[in-house]
Amino acid sequence: MTSWQNNRVARDARIVAGAGLARGKVVEAHDVTRLLEAVIRPGDRVCLEGDNQKQADLLSHALLAVDLSKVNDLHMVQSGVVLPEHLDLFDRGVAKRLDYAYSGPQSARIARMLFGGKIELGAIHTYLELFARYFIDLTPHVALIAAVSADREGNLYTGPNTEDTPTVVEATAFKDGVVIAQVNEIVDTVPRVDIPADRVHFIVKADKPFFVEPLFTRDPAAITEGQILTAMLAIKGIYAPYGVQRLNHGIGFSTAAIELLLPTFGERLGLKGRIATHFALNPHPALIPAIESGWVRQIHSFGSEVGMDDYIQARSDVYFTGPDGSLRSNRAFCQTAGLYACDMFIGSTLQIDLQGNSSTITTSRIAGFGGAPNMGADARGRRHPSEPWLKAGAEADPDSPAPLRRGRKLVVQIGETFGDKNVPLFVEKLDAIELAEKLKLELAPVMIYGDDVTHIVTEEGVANLLLCRTAQEREQAIRGVAGYTDVGRRRDRGMVARLRERGVIRRPEDLGINPLDADRSLLAARSIKDLVRWSGGLYAPPSKFRNW
Amino acid sequence: MTAPLKDVTPAERARSTSFYEASARTRLELLLDAGSLIEFIGPEQREVSPHLKIFDLPEQFDDGIVVGHGRLDGSLVFVAAQEGRFMGGAFGEVHGAKLTGLLRAAREIGTIPVLILFDTGGVRLQEANAGELAIAEIMRAVMEARSAGVKVIGLIGGRSGCYGGGGLIAGCCSALAVSEPGRIAVSGPEVIETNRGVEEFDSRDRALVWRTMGGKHRRLLGAADVFADDNVQDFREAALELLGLVGPFGLDRLKAEQERLAGRLRSFGACGDAVDIWTAEGIADSQAVPELPADQFIALANRIGRTSRDAR
Amino acid sequence: MEDLSFRHPVRARASGARQSAIVGVVASGNLEVLVERVLPDAECAVDIKTAAVGFGEVWSAVIGDFVERYSPGGLRFSINDGGARPDTVSLRLAQAVRLIAENGQ
Numbered sequence: 030m031t032s033w034q035n036n037r038v039a040r041d042a043r044i045v046a047g048a049g050l051a052r053g054k055v056v057e058a059h060d061v062t063r064l065l066e067a068v069i070r071p072g073d074r075v076c077l078e079g080d081n082q083k084q085a086d087l088l089s090h091a092l093l094a095v096d097l098s099k100v101n102d103l104h105m106v107q108s109g110v111v112l113p114e115h116l117d118l119f120d121r122g123v124a125k126r127l128d129y130a131y132s133g134p135q136s137a138r139i140a141r142m143l144f145g146g147k148i149e150l151g152a153i154h155t156y157l158e159l160f161a162r163y164f165i166d167l168t169p170h171v172a173l174i175a176a177v178s179a180d181r182e183g184n185l186y187t188g189p190n191t192e193d194t195p196t197v198v199e200a201t202a203f204k205d206g207v208v209i210a211q212v213n214e215i216v217d218t219v220p221r222v223d224i225p226a227d228r229v230h231f232i233v234k235a236d237k238p239f240f241v242e243p244l245f246t247r248d249p250a251a252i253t254e255g256q257i258l259t260a261m262l263a264i265k266g267i268y269a270p271y272g273v274q275r276l277n278h279g280i281g282f283s284t285a286a287i288e289l290l291l292p293t294f295g296e297r298l299g300l301k302g303r304i305a306t307h308f309a310l311n312p313h314p315a316l317i318p319a320i321e322s323g324w325v326r327q328i329h330s331f332g333s334e335v336g337m338d339d340y341i342q343a344r345s346d347v348y349f350t351g352p353d354g355s356l357r358s359n360r361a362f363c364q365t366a367g368l369y370a371c372d373m374f375i376g377s378t379l380q381i382d383l384q385g386n387s388s389t390i391t392t393s394r395i396a397g398f399g400g401a402p403n404m405g406a407d408a409r410g411r412r413h414p415s416e417p418w419l420k421a422g423a424e425a426d427p428d429s430p431a432p433l434r435r436g437r438k439l440v441v442q443i444g445e446t447f448g449d450k451n452v453p454l455f456v457e458k459l460d461a462i463e464l465a466e467k468l469k470l471e472l473a474p475v476m477i478y479g480d481d482v483t484h485i486v487t488e489e490g491v492a493n494l495l496l497c498r499t500a501q502e503r504e505q506a507i508r509g510v511a512g513y514t515d516v517g518r519r520r521d522r523g524m525v526a527r528l529r530e531r532g533v534i535r536r537p538e539d540l541g542i543n544p545l546d547a548d549r550s551l552l553a554a555r556s557i558k559d560l561v562r563w564s565g566g567l568y569a570p571p572s573k574f575r576n577w
Numbered sequence: 578m579t580a581p582l583k584d585v586t587p588a589e590r591a592r593s594t595s596f597y598e599a600s601a602r603t604r605l606e607l608l609l610d611a612g613s614l615i616e617f618i619g620p621e622q623r624e625v626s627p628h629l630k631i632f633d634l635p636e637q638f639d640d641g642i643v644v645g646h647g648r649l650d651g652s653l654v655f656v657a658a659q660e661g662r663f664m665g666g667a668f669g670e671v672h673g674a675k676l677t678g679l680l681r682a683a684r685e686i687g688t689i690p691v692l693i694l695f696d697t698g699g700v701r702l703q704e705a706n707a708g709e710l711a712i713a714e715i716m717r718a719v720m721e722a723r724s725a726g727v728k729v730i731g732l733i734g735g736r737s738g739c740y741g742g743g744g745l746i747a748g749c750c751s752a753l754a755v756s757e758p759g760r761i762a763v764s765g766p767e768v769i770e771t772n773r774g775v776e777e778f779d780s781r782d783r784a785l786v787w788r789t790m791g792g793k794h795r796r797l798l799g800a801a802d803v804f805a806d807d808n809v810q811d812f813r814e815a816a817l818e819l820l821g822l823v824g825p826f827g828l829d830r831l832k833a834e835q836e837r838l839a840g841r842l843r844s845f846g847a848c849g850d851a852v853d854i855w856t857a858e859g860i861a862d863s864q865a866v867p868e869l870p871a872d873q874f875i876a877l878a879n880r881i882g883r884t885s886r887d888a889r
Numbered sequence: 890m891e892d893l894s895f896r897h898p899v900r901a902r903a904s905g906a907r908q909s910a911i912v913g914v915v916a917s918g919n920l921e922v923l924v925e926r927v928l929p930d931a932e933c934a935v936d937i938k939t940a941a942v943g944f945g946e947v948w949s950a951v952i953g954d955f956v957e958r959y960s961p962g963g964l965r966f967s968i969n970d971g972g973a974r975p976d977t978v979s980l981r982l983a984q985a986v987r988l989i990a991e992n993g994q
Contacts, residue, residue, distance in 0.1 A: 250598075255976050447974040451941065488976045513947050513975035545983055555595060558757075566868060572784040576758045577791060577867055600914060620911045620923050623967075633890050635940045635969050637915040638923055662916040 036205035043068045043207050044230055054183045055215065056233050061091035064231060066099040068207050069171050076169040076201065079109035080192040080360070081131060081399065082244060082332040085175035087211045087235040089114040092173065097122055104128070106167045108159055108193055110135050110397070112240070119148050128167055129397060130154045136394040143395065143468060153395070153474055155402045157364045163200035172201035172208045175239040178219050179212040183226035186219035189333035189341065189356035190241055194224060196361040202228035213238045220353035243335035243571050245311045247285035249554045255445050258488050258537065258547035260286035263375065263443055264295055265540045266491035267484055268304040271417040271439060275307040277367045277404045279376020283443045285315040292322040292553040309367035312337040312348065312356065314570065318553035318563045320347055330356065331363040331400065340567035367404040372417040373439035374404040378476060379448065380456050383504045383516065385479030385494060387442055388461040395464070398476060405477040407438045421483060424495040437495065440477060441484040446512030453514035454487070455507065485510055489517070490536040497533060509534045587611040591810035596734040597758045599809060601643045601658035604694055607809040608816070609647035609656065616645040618675055626669050628704045637663045640671040644679045646689070650817055654690050655683050661696030661737035668697065668742055669704040673711020680718035683727045690728040692816055693750065698765065699741015712742030719749040723826045730819050732812050734759040734792070734805065741765070751823045754815035755792035755801040757871065762790040788851040788867055796878050797855055799841065804878055806871040893937040893945055895952045899962035902930035905990030912984045920970040920978060924985040930962045939970035951975045955982045964989065
């Protein structure tokens with residue numbers, strides 16, 4: 030007779046195997062490796078919670094220590110490959126195959142291991158893609174997650190860094206998988222229930238809080254005059270004319286400069302309330318002055334940021350918070366919000382080619398995609414109109430009848446023509462293509478495709494690619510803002526001049542901006558200490574950002 | 578856009594300019610009466626380091642220090658300002674000679690005070706012997722100038738702090754003003770960690786670095802006499818205040834200072850952390866000191882009193 | 890280190906009365922520009938000592954655009970460069986021209 034509940038039976042058997050090590054659901058930290066050996070089967074798909082920020086570090090250590098005769102050849106499905114242990118698993122043979130999204134801190138080592146054949150790569154995803162595949166063909170058998178606290182029934186409080194946890198648990202628990210959580214503490218009552226107990230099978234109290242890195246803190250002291258100029262061009266050349274209210278910012282210094290110019294330069298342009306009111310954004314400390322000046326109405330966050338907890342709690346009108354008062358982030362929902370409900374993405378990249386394709390991958394570093402491609406892509410499924418979306422659509426396609434014309438999301442790449450160590454931002458050929466050839470990938474890892482990019486902003490000016498009518502115009506528009514890079518110096522001067530007359534390229538002087546006015550005194554905060562002051566003492570920066 | 582500069586008074590400009598961020602030349606221009614700065618051996622004379630080209634390193638036309646004279650509230654002062662961004666404000670041969678010469682000129686005249694705007698990591702490694710000699714010459718020149726009746730005031734609030742030989746020279750001055758980001762010490766955090774281990778001093782724990790070497794602690798310990806907020810106008814006012822306070826210099830003063838330092842060691846020698854010292858000094862909420870805004874901190878420091886005036 | 894030197898004929902004399910001015914600082918990614926009013930009105934000179942070797946073509950393009958745009962006749966620019974990017978170089982040159990155009994010594 031055909032059985033239709035094999036998976037449920039198998040899941041129950043795993044739980045029974047682990048239950049011997051548990052009192053109720055609670056397993057002692059020194060028994061965790063034995064728990065994992067009891068619950069995990071060779072070849073399982075395992076999500077070892079590796080988010081963008083928080084890391085299930087205790088469970089990583091425990092998994093790395095398993096007896097290889099019991100646990101081996103795992104297929105890791107996790108968004109972040111962040112800790113050294115995440116890759117040690119492959120060196121040791123605990124894991125064999127990998128599907129992931131982001132590997133920032135491990136970008137050099139993961140590149141070496143991929144070239145060396147140590148890792149069998151499924152694919153590098155965007156966050157939303159990987160989450161989507163959790164529900165289709167990459168559903169975890171076992172999820173190893175991290176939370177702040179649990180009660181004895183297994184209700185979890187994930188705290189401000191909820192991040193991926195609800196998505197991972199949803200896919201695992203409702204498809205006959207096992208969920209094991211490490212928590213910082215076990216309490217009588219959790220501050221709020223982020224994950225209900227019936228989705229959690231085992232809990233382990235870690236001896237120290239899970240690891241979380243401040244990733245979005247940009248010290249205003251390091252913002253340069255060039256970044257300020259570029260930020261001024263973006264505000265006056267893009268935010269203002271399109272009236273962009275709903276948006277996502279990248280995490281670089283150029284967008285931090287924009288955040289710090291809103292209450293000064295933006296205020297003087299009379300833009301308050303007209304731009305930058307609703308964000309899909311992590312809690313960037315650099316946005317504090319704009320929030321305190323009344324610019325920002327609402328922010329939904331992918332994750333949190335170290336030191337921002339008290340500030341967020343005190344500004345619940347702006348952030349999403351739970352009944353306990355603390356931030357509730359959620360990467361899957363925020364990515365969806367960024368894709369469908371934002372009219373603009375603006376962020377930096379490492380390389381842009383002549384078609385406008387961009388990539389953060391170099392031949393020795395594979396940082397993955399994270400969420401930028403979801404933010405930096407036109408959502409073809411979008412149907413609700415907004416002023417910036419319609420205006421961008423009309424610029425791209427002036428001849429179609431308005432009722433049938435698609436709008437366009439503004440996808441803006443911002444950066445200086447030369448990056449660190451004088452490496453040019455603009456290239457004839459992306460390193461990503463070379464990497465794809467070396468690794469025999471079917472797709473080059475392009476962060477944002479050229480046909481999604483609508484504007485490029487550098488200190489040389491703003492290029493509006495929506496107004497380009499031919500591939501040649503597009504190439505010259507890009508060369509026209511590429512400054513003194515090889516790509517820039519090879520521009521067709523006559524054609525660039527004509528593009529400028531048409532407003533496809535707008536120089537600082539075309540926007541009424543004098544580069545000599547791009548001064549650090551324009552920044553609403555010039556130091557981390559200034560941000561603390563703006564926050565009324567609520568922002569508590571980590572020690573590494575202090576100079577007091 | 579920004580208001581034209583002519584509509585802003587010099588004091589307003591100095592108040593809105595961060596001392597920490599400003600260049601050496603800007604600090605002097607805003608510290609002194611407007612337009613009064615006259616530079617000695619300015620950049621157009623191109624007195625550059627004779628050593629850096631051997632190491633294939635770029636030179637700076639003023640070798641990282643501006644020396645000259647100007648007026649402070651109408652009175653003549655000699656000034657020197659180190660540029661902390663050029664080679665960490667380090668002392669090289671030319672850099673040191675410019676300051677030595679300035680101090681000797683002050684000694685000869687005897688009545689014009691000297692303001693030294695420190696911003697230095699110490700001796701320039703590429704000019705080791707010349708740099709060490711310069712430190713010794715400057716220390717001697719400071720003491721000789723003071724013995725001749727010259728007031729020598731140190732102002733400390735730059736990126737590179739006041740370390741190494743700079744810390745020694747600062748210790749020879751008549752009085753010091755410091756801001757919160759300013760740091761004063763001889764051995765830097767990394768040097769201590771390298772020599773004594775991370776358990777002794779974790780140089781990456783910046784909160785520890787600042788509460789051990791930073792401006793607030795130096796003020797509370799009596800090593801600095803006045804605490805300035807991080808803007809040039811506050812340093813100008815601090816310099817004026819100190820010039821009014823400094824008394825004559827002689828052996829009895831040195832003996833009194835030695836007594837004060839011995840007492841300090843007796844009182845605080847067993848403390849393991851700056852916070853313990855602040856508690857021992859009678860500060861109720863000593864943990865909160867690093868977070869205090871400048872005005873509240875100054876009120877607190879004044880309550881504790883000024884413990885050093887003429888030597889340290 | 891690499892030494893570079895550029896001489897350009899210039900349309901007009903730079904405005905202002907100051908004899909010299911200095912902007913910037915020699916640090917990683919930064920530079921100092923010393924400008925002096927010492928040349929005939931129709932000439933301009935730029936002398937560079939740079940820590941970044943092999944960027945002569947880029948310097949030539951940056952200086953060419955600068956002279957075209959600001960017409961700095963009579964000025965000699967002396968640069969100590971710690972490996973600044975072209976946009977920083979352009980900015981410092983423009984700041985130097987603005988400073989020497991002010992009234993003063």
